Amino acid sequence: xYKWFTSCLLVPTDxxxxxxxxxxxxxxxxxxxxxxxxxxxxxxxTVALDCHRRRRNLSMAWIDVKKAYDSVDHGRLNGVLMLxxxxxxxxxxxxxxxxxxxxxxxxxxxxxxxTSEPIRFNKGLPQGDALCPRLFxxxxxxxxxxxxxxxxxxxxxxxxxxxxxxxxxxxxxxxAASESKLSRVMKMLKTAMGDVGFEWNPKKCAVLHVRRRMxxxxxxxxxxxEAARIxxxxxxxxxxxxxxxxxxxxxxxxx
Numbered sequence: 001x002y003k004w005f006t007s008c009l010l011v012p013t014d015x016x017x018x019x020x021x022x023x024x025x026x027x028x029x030x031x032x033x034x035x036x037x038x039x040x041x042x043x044x045x046t047v048a049l050d051c052h053r054r055r056r057n058l059s060m061a062w063i064d065v066k067k068a069y070d071s072v073d074h075g076r077l078n079g080v081l082m083l084x085x086x087x088x089x090x091x092x093x094x095x096x097x098x099x100x101x102x103x104x105x106x107x108x109x110x111x112x113x114x115t116s117e118p119i120r121f122n123k124g125l126p127q128g129d130a131l132c133p134r135l136f137x138x139x140x141x142x143x144x145x146x147x148x149x150x151x152x153x154x155x156x157x158x159x160x161x162x163x164x165x166x167x168x169x170x171x172x173x174x175x176a177a178s179e180s181k182l183s184r185v186m187k188m189l190k191t192a193m194g195d196v197g198f199e200w201n202p203k204k205c206a207v208l209h210v211r212r213r214m215x216x217x218x219x220x221x222x223x224x225x226e227a228a229r230i231x232x233x234x235x236x237x238x239x240x241x242x243x244x245x246x247x248x249x250x251x252x253x254x255x
Contacts, residue, residue: 024144
């Protein structure tokens with residue numbers, strides 16, 4: 001019954017987003033009309049080939065969000081829904097739905113099986129229904145708007161299209177034309193994500209710089225602040241993005 005109800009709520013949610021074109025185009029997760037993973041990987045390949053064949057500079061960063069679904073605050077969720085001007089009735093229903101999320105702890109003791117009182121969730125989105133992935137992408141949408149406003153990496157003519165990022169739910173890869181521009185985008189992005197309650201996992205993030213077909217060795221990585229530093233992806237090392245292992249630039253098969 002619960003999954004049926006949330007799937008019914010998904011219909012007016014998507015209708016509102018599509019009607020007013022609110023979702024950032026780079027977000028290809030939890031949406032119809034596109035093969036999100038395949039599309040992102042093809043764009044990723046196109047950017048890499050353009051950088052290689054035209055001998056251009058390219059800086060990239062893979063971002064990992066710490067406990068992504070568990071970090072969504074219900075109060076902030078309501079604020080983001082209002083920001084997107086969802087119908088009042090839909091915001092109220094989703095608000096009541098959030099208040100209904102709970103769990104119970106069942107323990108086998110000497111007295112037999114004992115069940116705790118319901119434990120309410122003040123943060124986090126449950127996984128396994130149709131609606132929650134859409135709610136997560138809506139929470140991340142203001143951040144995606146800011147990324148799309150950056151300079152990104154512009155493909156060579158005749159395509160001449162700007163690519164700023166690849167986003168699939170919480171899997172994020174960003175592009176820039178130089179190390180300094182990437183550093184500025186990452187600092188802005190970290191602040192923007194913090195404003196909506198998301199934290200990075202620096203140990204699972206990585207950056208990669210390419211200058212005229214050569215991968216730049218940078219032991220310092222990108223330092224966001226005194227406490228956080230994003231390491232560079234070493235030559236030959238692997239990073240899994242959208243289920244595909246990406247490796248150091250020099251060892252990519254360009255044929």
